[in-house]
Amino acid sequence: MRKGLETPLLIRGLQVRYYYLMGGIIAVLALFLLTAFLGLTKTMTLASFSSFAIKVLISGSICTLSYVYLSKKSRVVKYRFKGKLESTISNRDIFQYL
Numbered sequence: 001m002r003k004g005l006e007t008p009l010l011i012r013g014l015q016v017r018y019y020y021l022m023g024g025i026i027a028v029l030a031l032f033l034l035t036a037f038l039g040l041t042k043t044m045t046l047a048s049f050s051s052f053a054i055k056v057l058i059s060g061s062i063c064t065l066s067y068v069y070l071s072k073k074s075r076v077v078k079y080r081f082k083g084k085l086e087s088t089i090s091n092r093d094i095f096q097y098l
Contacts, residue, residue, distance in 0.1 A: 018070040
């Protein structure tokens with residue numbers, strides 16, 4: 001975690017609002033997998049097991065893709081100062097630039 005005056009708070013690489021959204025996505029997927037697991041334990045056939053395995057793979061890919069998408073949206077926009085130096089714009093950087 002890093003919080004400065006110029007940068008927003010990041011939790012595990014996500015902004016706070018995206019972190020809570022990711023938590024909601026994980027909770028819904030966990031509930032989905034729990035119901036699929038309970039269905040698997042009721043029938044215990046090869047078809048129900050393969051269905052559960054496919055649901056696990058789909059849920060894992062949804063979770064991974066949503067994390068990648070939200071972490072890209074959480075990145076701070078960088079601006080260029082004096083040549084190739086990249087930095088976030090702040091009052092201190094503007095003051096030193098002038």
